[in-house]
Amino acid sequence: MFSHSPSNSPTQQPRRSRAGLAAVTVALAVTGVLAGTVPAAQATPHSATSRCGGRGVDENAVIRYESDVVIKAPLSRIWKLQTDVERWPSWQPPVTSAERLDPGRLKPGSRFHWTTPAPATPTTPATTLSITSTVQELRRHHCVLWSGPAIGEGLRIDEGVHLWTFEKVRGGVHVHTEETWTGDQVEADVPTATAALGAGLEAWLRDLKATAER
Numbered sequence: 190m191f192s193h194s195p196s197n198s199p200t201q202q203p204r205r206s207r208a209g210l211a212a213v214t215v216a217l218a219v220t221g222v223l224a225g226t227v228p229a230a231q232a233t234p235h236s237a238t239s240r241c242g243g244r245g246v247d248e249n250a251v252i253r254y255e256s257d258v259v260i261k262a263p264l265s266r267i268w269k270l271q272t273d274v275e276r277w278p279s280w281q282p283p284v285t286s287a288e289r290l291d292p293g294r295l296k297p298g299s300r301f302h303w304t305t306p307a308p309a310t311p312t313t314p315a316t317t318l319s320i321t322s323t324v325q326e327l328r329r330h331h332c333v334l335w336s337g338p339a340i341g342e343g344l345r346i347d348e349g350v351h352l353w354t355f356e357k358v359r360g361g362v363h364v365h366t367e368e369t370w371t372g373d374q375v376e377a378d379v380p381t382a383t384a385a386l387g388a389g390l391e392a393w394l395r396d397l398k399a400t401a402e403r
Contacts, residue, residue, distance in 0.1 A: 239352060239367060241332035242297075244325060246350045250369035251379055254387040258394045261361040262401035268330050270401055271353060274301045280400040283392060285317070295333070299324040307344060310381055313374070316341035322351075331355060347372030364397065366390055 239245050239255075246253065260267055270280065272295045277284040287303040289295075300323050309315040322337040332354040339346040351368040368386060375382040 239354065239365065241328060241334040241352060241354065242326035244334055246352050246367050247348070247369040247371060250350075250371050252370040252375055252382045252386060253367065254383060254390055255365070255367035256387070256390050256394060257363065257365045258398055259358060259361045259363050260398045260401050264330055264355060264357055264362045267355060267362055267364065267397065267401045270397060272327075272333065274303070277303065281393065281396045283389070290321075295324060295327060297324050297327055307341060307385075310378070310385075312378060312381075314343040316344050318344065318346075320349075325350075345372055345374050346370050364394065366394065 270276075274287050274295065275289055277287045283305050285304050285306065287301060290300040290302055291298075293299075300321060302319070302321050304320065305318050307313075307316050307318050318339045318341040320337060320339045322335040324333065324335045326332070326334040332352070334350070334352045336348055336350040338348055348371050349368060352366065354365045356363045356365075368390060370382060370386060
């Protein structure tokens with residue numbers, strides 16, 4: 190949910206730049222980049238029916254972003270990349286570390302800890318965010334929802350809620366993601382926080398697509 194250098198076009202960030210400034214999710218997971226303007230259509234919820242097991246992102250959150258991509262790869266491969274948390278750093282440069290806090294396949298109640306750099310903003314210093322995410326819902330090969338806080342020196346997101354859905358379509362798999370952030374600090378500057386969240390999610394989708402299609 191965090192990372193990358195400021196830019197008017199987050200989708201054109203060089204890979205080296207994204208790696209250096211790094212993606213919370215929380216989600217959270219999350220990976221992000223402080224960057225340009227978030228398209229208005231993407232800064233709003235995907236739909237009232239985006240859910241996993243009847244649950245979705247925080248409907249009352251003022252910081253939110255959603256996006257979609259079609260990946261030309263088997264659903265099983267995409268799902269494994271997304272749920273094999275400990276391997277995130279191998280294909281997502283913004284994720285600098287990731288570890289499971291419990292054994293076995295990812296499932297509701299599973300917890301994982303991960304870190305990602307966050308660049309400086311006009312009101313917060315550059316820092317490394319420490320994120321502990323808890324899986325709230327999971328439907329194998331269909332959807333996953335996790336949430337948790339992201340904490341760094343001088344920066345705190347009280348809770349990020351991150352939803353992913355996967356659906357087979359002609360030519361591949363339609364991947365939808367949306368996330369919300371809450372907390373006094375990030376809500377003090379909604380445009381900047383939304384830009385960071387949006388750029389991070391776009392970077393995550395690009396890395397997931399590139400890795401799955403290789």
